[in-house]
Amino acid sequence: MADSSPRTVLVTGSGGRTGQIVYKKLKEKPNQYVARGLVRTEESKQKIGGADDVFVGDIRDAGSITPAFEGIDSLIILTSAVPQMKPGFDPTKGERPEFYFSEGAYPEQVDWIGQKNQIDAAKAAGVKHVVLVGSMGGTNTNHPLNSLGKGNILIWKRKAEQYLADSGVPYTIIRPGGLLDKEGGIRELIVGKDDELLQTENKAIPRADVAEVCIQALNFEEVQFKAFDLASKPEGVGTPTKDFKALFSNITARF
Numbered sequence: 001m002a003d004s005s006p007r008t009v010l011v012t013g014s015g016g017r018t019g020q021i022v023y024k025k026l027k028e029k030p031n032q033y034v035a036r037g038l039v040r041t042e043e044s045k046q047k048i049g050g051a052d053d054v055f056v057g058d059i060r061d062a063g064s065i066t067p068a069f070e071g072i073d074s075l076i077i078l079t080s081a082v083p084q085m086k087p088g089f090d091p092t093k094g095e096r097p098e099f100y101f102s103e104g105a106y107p108e109q110v111d112w113i114g115q116k117n118q119i120d121a122a123k124a125a126g127v128k129h130v131v132l133v134g135s136m137g138g139t140n141t142n143h144p145l146n147s148l149g150k151g152n153i154l155i156w157k158r159k160a161e162q163y164l165a166d167s168g169v170p171y172t173i174i175r176p177g178g179l180l181d182k183e184g185g186i187r188e189l190i191v192g193k194d195d196e197l198l199q200t201e202n203k204a205i206p207r208a209d210v211a212e213v214c215i216q217a218l219n220f221e222e223v224q225f226k227a228f229d230l231a232s233k234p235e236g237v238g239t240p241t242k243d244f245k246a247l248f249s250n251i252t253a254r255f
Contacts, residue, residue, distance in 0.1 A: 008034040009218065010068055012059065012118055013078035015044030018133070018179065021211035022076055023048060033215075038068045059114035060104070062121065069125040076214050077118055077132045080157075081110035083148045099149040107153040115160035123169050129224060131217050133210065134161050134175045136203065136229050139195045161227070165255050172217045173227035173255070176210045177203040184208025188238030192229040193253040205232040209241075216244040223248040227255045 009026055013019040014037030026035035037054040039045050045054045055068035059079055069075075083099040091097075101107070115132070122130050137143040138158040146152045164171045177197060184206045190197065197203050209232060217223045228251045241247055 006030065006032055006034050007073040007218070008036060008071060009074045009076060010036040010038060010072045011076045011078060012038040012065075012068075013080065014054065015039040015041070015048055016078055016080070017181070018207045018210055019078040020048055021184075021208055022078060022214050023054075025211055025215055036068060036072065038065060059117055060109050062117040065117065065121055069121040069127070072122075072125060072127055074129045074218050075118065075122045075127050075131070076218075077115060077130065078214075079110060079114055079118070081105055081107040081151060081153060083151065083153075101149045101151050106149075107151040107156040111153060112156040112159050115157075116163055119160070119164050119167055119169070123167055127169060129170045129172070129218060130164060130167075131172045131174065131214050132161060132164050133214065134158070134173060136175045136177045136195055136198055136231075138175065162255070165227070170224040172223045174210065174213060174217070175227070175229045176205050177229070177231040178205070179210065180204050180206045182206040182208070182235070184212055186240050187232040187235055189213070189241040189247060190231050190233065191247060191250050192231070193227070193251075195229065197229050197231045200231075202231045202233055205230055213244070217248070220245055220248050223251060225254055226251045227253050 011019055011023045014023040023035055023037045026033040038057055040058055042056055045056055057065040057068055059065055081101055083101055086098040086100055089097040134157045137145055138154045143154050146154050161173050190202055
């Protein structure tokens with residue numbers, strides 16, 4: 001897919017912990033990419049540098065995000081509802097923390113409606129490739145994450161993934177395991193399907209590695225119209241992944 005002119009890539013949720021890394025990585029390769037970010041608040045925009053290429057909009061309001069999508073080639077979706085911990089939790093008493101979602105920020109609104117709005121905007125803008133980051137665990141409707149704040153987060157994420165797969169737009173769906181705030185580029189990455197990796201020892205991955213896989217996915221047609229689970233071996237075990245074409249050649253599932 002060699003093309004001399006840089007591709008314009010929009011990263012939504014670019015104020016989030018993984019989104020920030022993707023946005024920064026794209027900015028470091030100006031010969032290959034023209035980076036754009038989409039954040040929900042002016043505060044988030046300033047947090048990631050406040051550049052003119054960061055748009056402020058609310059994914060739940062389709063009209064507010066349209067300008068960010070104009071003229072883009074690729075989209076990386078990293079938006080997600082975030083459960084909040086209820087105050088007053090005391091771990092010393094052996095209590096389990098309780099979670100809630102802010103009003104209007106439930107997974108149904110953010111992970112379903114918000115992602116659907118982004119997919120619709122991408123399609124209308126003629127986007128050539130959408131990379132969506134979901135989560136492992138979606139094959140099990142009784143997964144514990146669904147009970148957090150009664151949000152059914154994985155169910156709504158999966159609904160958005162299915163909507164993307166049915167949209168006709170070339171897509172890559174990445175479902176990482178548990179996200180680690182650790183250094184990237186030094187682990188062997190593993191791909192799987194249907195949550196099989198959750199039955200193994202290796203079910204976590206550094207955010208920086210997820211970010212790198214998002215960007216690498218833009219460069220290989222082999223990974224279009226595909227979905228995969230993503231995890232890593234522990235640091236120091238195996239060989240750090242450098243050949244992404246080889247990694248992606250192991251992926252066969254379309255959903």
